[in-house]
Amino acid sequence: MKTHLALLRGINVSGHNMIKMDALKATLENIGFKNVQTYIQSGNVFVTSEEESPAAVGFKIRQEIYRAFGCEVPVVVIGKEDLEACFRNNPFLQEKDADIKKLYVTFVSKELSVNAIHDLKMSQVKPDEAAIDATRIYIKYAVGAGKTRFDQKYIEKKLNVTATMRNWNTVTKLLEMYEES
Known part of the structure; x- marks a missing residue:
């Protein structure tokens, strides 16, 4: 299991792409991420996954945000x-x-x-x-x-x-x- 930090761009800014952190956390847990933890409302999310590839984690998060919230949100995943x-x-x-x-x-x-x-x-x-x-x-x-x-x-x-x-x-x-x- 590896912990990744997903940096979401452009959420909860000036009334655009509004996503509550508790809803984001529940959404990511529902697709299999573990130990989901958010920091402030601007889109900093820690997730633990068996997936090693930051790009694959970012893609999965981006897809799920679009599916669950209807927002196109760029994601950069770092370690x-x-x-x-x-x-x-x-x-x-x-x-x-x-x-x-x-x-x-x-x-x-x-x-x-x-x-x-x-x-x-x-x-x-x-x-x-x-x-x-x-x-x-x-x-x-x-x-x-x-x-x-x-x-x-x-x-x-x-x-x-x-x-x-x-x-x-x-x-x-x-x-x-x-x-x-």
């Missing part, structure tokens, strides 16, 4: 190792006086090339900054996530991936929850 790598590899944490409130991680659906940072055309979103590490994009916003065009839609368009973004406090809490399970 504990991926969250641990966030803490090891986030270059913005190394900066003196790093403002945690301006740090985000975008998880993407496929491994990015070394040249992907050029594809993001960061000069168009300055003074925001980014660094790429495999299937993660570390972001440091100059002002904040609500005042930039460098969002997940921008990333998806430039890199042709499915992306979902979490702030650093959420990433920290999700790793704590992984370690507790």
Whole structure:
């Protein structure tokens, strides 16, 4: 049995794709996932499954959400190792006086090339900054996530991936929850 973290994109935002977490939990348990645990309303769901493949788990969750709730919800599934790598590899944490409130991680659906940072055309979103590490994009916003065009839609368009973004406090809490399970 393996524990996976499913990061759902775009649920319970501005009245769209409204899914109650207790209903989501029951739905996922009904299709065989074990130890289903959600964190906040924005779509962070831990599931345990005999399925090893994150892609297969994500596909199954996405299909069931559509069947049960009628919502097309992109899902990126990651493991504990991926969250641990966030803490090891986030270059913005190394900066003196790093403002945690301006740090985000975008998880993407496929491994990015070394040249992907050029594809993001960061000069168009300055003074925001980014660094790429495999299937993660570390972001440091100059002002904040609500005042930039460098969002997940921008990333998806430039890199042709499915992306979902979490702030650093959420990433920290999700790793704590992984370690507790």
